[in-house]
Amino acid sequence: MDKLKNISFDHCIKCTICTMYCPVSKETPLFPGPKQAGPDSERLRIKSPGLVDSSLKYCTNCKRCEISCPSDVRIAEIIQDAKWRYLKKKFFRPRDFFMSRTDLAGRFGTLLAPLSNFFLKLDLMRFFLDIFLKIPGKRTLPKYNRTTFSKYFTKYMAERQKNFTRELLYFHGCYVNYNDLRLGTDTVDVLNEMDYGVKIADEKCCGVPLIANGYIEKATKNALHNINALSLNDCTSRIVSTSSSCTFALTHEYESFLKVDNSSILNRTSYITRFLYEEFSEGNIPQMGNIGLRAAYHSPCHLERQGGLIYTIGVLKMIPGLELIVLNSECCGISGTYGFKKEYYGISQKIGENLFRQIELAEPEVVITDCETCKMQIEMNTRYRVIHPVSIIKMAIERGREI
Amino acid sequence: MKYDCVIIGGGIAGLTCGIRCVRKGLRTVIFSNGMNSLHFSSGSIDLLGYDREGRKVHSPFTEIQNMKNQNPRHPYAKSGIDKIVESVDFITRELSQEGMIMTSNGRENHFHITNLGVMKPTYLSQENIFNSESLNMVKSDCPIAVLNFSGFRDYFPELTIANLKKNNLFKNREFIKGDISLKEFDEKRRNHEEFRSVDIARIFNSERYLNKIAQKINKISGQAEIVTLPSFLGIENFRSVNRKLRELTGKEIYELPTLPPSIPGLRLDYALKNIFYKAGGEYVSNDRVICGNFSGRKLNYINTENSGKYGISAKNFMLATGSFLSGGLTGSYSRIHEPVFGLDTFYNQDRGRWHSKDFFDKNGHPFLSFGVETSDSFTAIKDTTEISNLFCAGSVLAHYDPVKEGSGGGVAITTGFTAASQMTGKF
Numbered sequence: 001m002d003k004l005k006n007i008s009f010d011h012c013i014k015c016t017i018c019t020m021y022c023p024v025s026k027e028t029p030l031f032p033g034p035k036q037a038g039p040d041s042e043r044l045r046i047k048s049p050g051l052v053d054s055s056l057k058y059c060t061n062c063k064r065c066e067i068s069c070p071s072d073v074r075i076a077e078i079i080q081d082a083k084w085r086y087l088k089k090k091f092f093r094p095r096d097f098f099m100s101r102t103d104l105a106g107r108f109g110t111l112l113a114p115l116s117n118f119f120l121k122l123d124l125m126r127f128f129l130d131i132f133l134k135i136p137g138k139r140t141l142p143k144y145n146r147t148t149f150s151k152y153f154t155k156y157m158a159e160r161q162k163n164f165t166r167e168l169l170y171f172h173g174c175y176v177n178y179n180d181l182r183l184g185t186d187t188v189d190v191l192n193e194m195d196y197g198v199k200i201a202d203e204k205c206c207g208v209p210l211i212a213n214g215y216i217e218k219a220t221k222n223a224l225h226n227i228n229a230l231s232l233n234d235c236t237s238r239i240v241s242t243s244s245s246c247t248f249a250l251t252h253e254y255e256s257f258l259k260v261d262n263s264s265i266l267n268r269t270s271y272i273t274r275f276l277y278e279e280f281s282e283g284n285i286p287q288m289g290n291i292g293l294r295a296a297y298h299s300p301c302h303l304e305r306q307g308g309l310i311y312t313i314g315v316l317k318m319i320p321g322l323e324l325i326v327l328n329s330e331c332c333g334i335s336g337t338y339g340f341k342k343e344y345y346g347i348s349q350k351i352g353e354n355l356f357r358q359i360e361l362a363e364p365e366v367v368i369t370d371c372e373t374c375k376m377q378i379e380m381n382t383r384y385r386v387i388h389p390v391s392i393i394k395m396a397i398e399r400g401r402e403i
Numbered sequence: 404m405k406y407d408c409v410i411i412g413g414g415i416a417g418l419t420c421g422i423r424c425v426r427k428g429l430r431t432v433i434f435s436n437g438m439n440s441l442h443f444s445s446g447s448i449d450l451l452g453y454d455r456e457g458r459k460v461h462s463p464f465t466e467i468q469n470m471k472n473q474n475p476r477h478p479y480a481k482s483g484i485d486k487i488v489e490s491v492d493f494i495t496r497e498l499s500q501e502g503m504i505m506t507s508n509g510r511e512n513h514f515h516i517t518n519l520g521v522m523k524p525t526y527l528s529q530e531n532i533f534n535s536e537s538l539n540m541v542k543s544d545c546p547i548a549v550l551n552f553s554g555f556r557d558y559f560p561e562l563t564i565a566n567l568k569k570n571n572l573f574k575n576r577e578f579i580k581g582d583i584s585l586k587e588f589d590e591k592r593r594n595h596e597e598f599r600s601v602d603i604a605r606i607f608n609s610e611r612y613l614n615k616i617a618q619k620i621n622k623i624s625g626q627a628e629i630v631t632l633p634s635f636l637g638i639e640n641f642r643s644v645n646r647k648l649r650e651l652t653g654k655e656i657y658e659l660p661t662l663p664p665s666i667p668g669l670r671l672d673y674a675l676k677n678i679f680y681k682a683g684g685e686y687v688s689n690d691r692v693i694c695g696n697f698s699g700r701k702l703n704y705i706n707t708e709n710s711g712k713y714g715i716s717a718k719n720f721m722l723a724t725g726s727f728l729s730g731g732l733t734g735s736y737s738r739i740h741e742p743v744f745g746l747d748t749f750y751n752q753d754r755g756r757w758h759s760k761d762f763f764d765k766n767g768h769p770f771l772s773f774g775v776e777t778s779d780s781f782t783a784i785k786d787t788t789e790i791s792n793l794f795c796a797g798s799v800l801a802h803y804d805p806v807k808e809g810s811g812g813g814v815a816i817t818t819g820f821t822a823a824s825q826m827t828g829k830f
């Protein structure tokens with residue numbers, strides 16, 4: 001018996017509350033739901049490991065089941081673990097391989113941008129992706145930066161970081177690095193404004209897409225690499241990340257799921273708004289001007305799972321002139337790479353419908369959210385631009401300068 | 404950053420308090436770890452269903468009036484009749500504005516009918532739940548169809564019928580029993596033996612099969628003007644599902660509350676949370692409050708599992724963490740603890756008297772009335788000192804027995820509301 005590591009299934013009181021809240025079981029009868037796929041089957045799987053089956057793949061790992069469980073059962077983790085045992089049995093899966101290597105795909109994408117952006121828009125190319133990689137043709141795909149954030153930072157921003165009193169490590173993640181350079185530079189600017197000099201480490205993909213696609217060994221390697229890189233030369237600076245999912249990996253999944261010792265970074269790492277909230281509370285608030293904006297806020301599942309919601313809302317409420325409508329907590333449906341796969345595309349879109357309707361009803365000017373994939377999903381399905389909280393602060397700072 | 408009001412526990416007590424506070428313009432946050440007891444309840448709100456001798460109560464307010472002398476430490480005795488009326492009316496109004504209409508019988512109790520066919524006294528029930536008032540809607544000689552959805556294993560119509568027949572109201576009624584089956588779903592579902600109420604509620608909620616279902620209902624139920632089904636007729640869309648089914652069948656369709664997880668309870672929970680969100684409250688759904696920092700008679704801040712070195716401070720706090728089932732109270736061999744702050748609790752020193760040998764004892768189990776001690780204004784007591792800015796509400800409180808009295812929902816709403824009035828009064 002090699003693993004009995006997560007025995008939280010034993011605390012299950014069979015109340016079925018988790019299944020009531022699972023967005024996937026709401027939309028498809030093909031998924032038996034968290035209770036059955038998690039604690040119920042785990043009991044049987046421990047006895048006969050062959051019992052893992054393909055229906056587990058429907059789980060998006062959104063973790064809403066864990067949020068609702070009154071007995072602290074780590075349901076999603078049990079499912080991920082079993083899913084991986086099932087997936088390992090299969091051979092090379094080109095799409096999943098490519099998709100989960102966000103850094104590899106990103107490196108090519110950025111290298112070849114704007115060529116890659118051009119091709120990704122071509123119908124012929126979309127057709128090719130659809131047929132050969134099973135990435136649905138209707139799906140909007142991420143755009144690539146012309147240069148990576150880390151290169152840009154080293155070339156244009158690193159020098160001036162010495163001028164600040166305090167120091168901070170920024171874990172930018174793949175999305176900022178390859179797809180959203182602007183969020184990266186906004187973050188550095190905001191932190192500079194608060195007298196923090198920013199450093200970046202030699203980071204690799206945090207591992208979230210690898211875990212979701214069953215590449216556990218590779219994810220573990222990345223985890224070890226990142227922990228080392230972030231603790232280099234006994235570094236004790238605080239670490240911030242602008243991705244709620246990267247933060248969740250660094251602070252939770254490395255330890256609880258990959259069983260990697262993350263104690264050297266655990267207490268130093270926080271999602272950016274949490275850090276800002278603490279700084280703001282101590283009076284370190286950048287000069288901001290009246291932003292005059294009506295925005296709807298969507299809370300990403302993984303941020304909620306970490307209890308990070310109040311910090312983002314807390315920070316947003318301190319921005320002058322921001323009229324904030326907090327949307328009911330609802331899954332957008334994309335769940336990382338899930339919504340990019342042909343077989344789940346329909347389910348993913350249906351899960352998100354409630355949220356899209358809510359956004360339309362709120363009639364905002366923009367939507368704010370913390371998560372990069374939620375952003376893609378919302379931008380594809382509504383007419384609104386989606387902005388990260390840090391970029392909103394940057395806008396407010398600029399507004400302050402105009403006056 | 405500071406809150407006006409931090410509420411620990413997102414059950415009906417915490418939500419009532421939260422809604423009241425945001426409506427009064429206070430910056431309010433609720434921390435909750437996991438879902439609340441509404442998911443186990445019938446979705447009706449009981450005020451006082453049984454008297455001390457276990458007899459059904461018709462006029463709850465008269466009975467509560469007597470309570471003041473019999474048990475002055477009872478939460479109802481502390482809040483007083485006026486506050487109880489005000490709280491119940493407040494929540495009824497809020498719910499109806501959110502589209503959830505609650506049936507009541509003036510200031511008297513009415514009876515809702517459970518899935519076992521038993522009549523239970525309650526004060527407010529959701530409008531489509533089968534209750535004693537429903538019979539007034541139809542001819543006295545028409546049959547009643549008691550139906551199930553095939554594949555749903557948690558319900559037996561025969562049992563409902565057998566029990567209803569024992570009751571004078573139904574003694575002379577004719578009953579029709581039957582199963583609705585949907586081929587589409589049986590085939591799709593690989594494992595339909597496992598149908599739970601949620602699964603079926605989702606079929607109804609999608610509204611895709613309502614036409615077919617209505618046809619089947621009409622076919623099975625013949626002359627019946629009243630049709631009952633277990634309470635799974637839709638979740639978010641329950642109003643429109645009920646309306647459409649009534650239109651399509653031309654019959655009065657009612658639901659019977661099922662075993663947990665309870666769909667009517669879930670609807671009530673959704674409605675209360677929506678009201679709270681829309682009013683501008685903040686809700687943290689996955690964070691356990693672990694301790695607090697006190698100085699003298701004041702609670703300064705609390706820490707949660709995720710809050711790290713910075714605590715969360717507020718002018719006022721409220722503990723609404725529920726009873727044993729929700730983790731608001733824990734029992735060791737000889738003591739009852741309140742695990743968050745270690746507040747003073749009330750319990751019987753003699754361990755042998757904690758529960759009754761008979762599980763269904765009419766006098767109840769003494770442990771159900773254990774809980775935290777409070778002042779008359781529901782402020783908490785820690786090491787015999789009153790904490791002036793920490794209030795307690797709901798089933799974490801001592802000196803009442805929600806099960807024996809049938810008073811769970813009412814006490815939670817009344818104490819949540821009364822505590823909120825204390826807090827808002829302080830500004």
Ligand SMILES: Cc1cc2nc3c(=O)[nH]c(=O)nc-3n(C[C@H](O)[C@H](O)[C@H](O)COP(=O)(O)OP(=O)(O)OC[C@H]3O[C@@H](n4cnc5c(N)ncnc54)[C@H](O)[C@@H]3O)c2cc1C
Pocket residue numbers: 070411412413414415416417434435436437438439440441443444445446447448449450690691692693723724725726728729730731743796797798799805809810811812813815
């Ligand atoms: C099976 C059953 C059926 C019932 N049926 C009915 C009925 O039909 N009608 C009726 O009126 N009443 C009924 N009741 C009683 C009624 O449901 C309860 O009395 C009432 O819901 C209690 O509400 P509450 O807000 O006090 O607590 P709860 O609803 O228990 O909520 C407490 C919340 O606090 C959270 N929590 C606990 N500790 C912490 C912590 N440290 N940090 C953060 N969060 C925490 C819990 O996770 C939970 O969400 C029933 C009760 C049960 C058990």
Ligand code: SF4
Pocket residue numbers: 011012013014015016017018019034035039068069070071072073075
């Ligand atoms: S919510 Fe938790 S306790 Fe309830 S069935 Fe699911 S895993 Fe079990």
Ligand code: SF4
Pocket residue numbers: 021022023024025033034058059060061062063064065066075076079
């Ligand atoms: S993680 Fe999300 S999709 Fe997976 S079982 Fe839990 S609630 Fe359902």
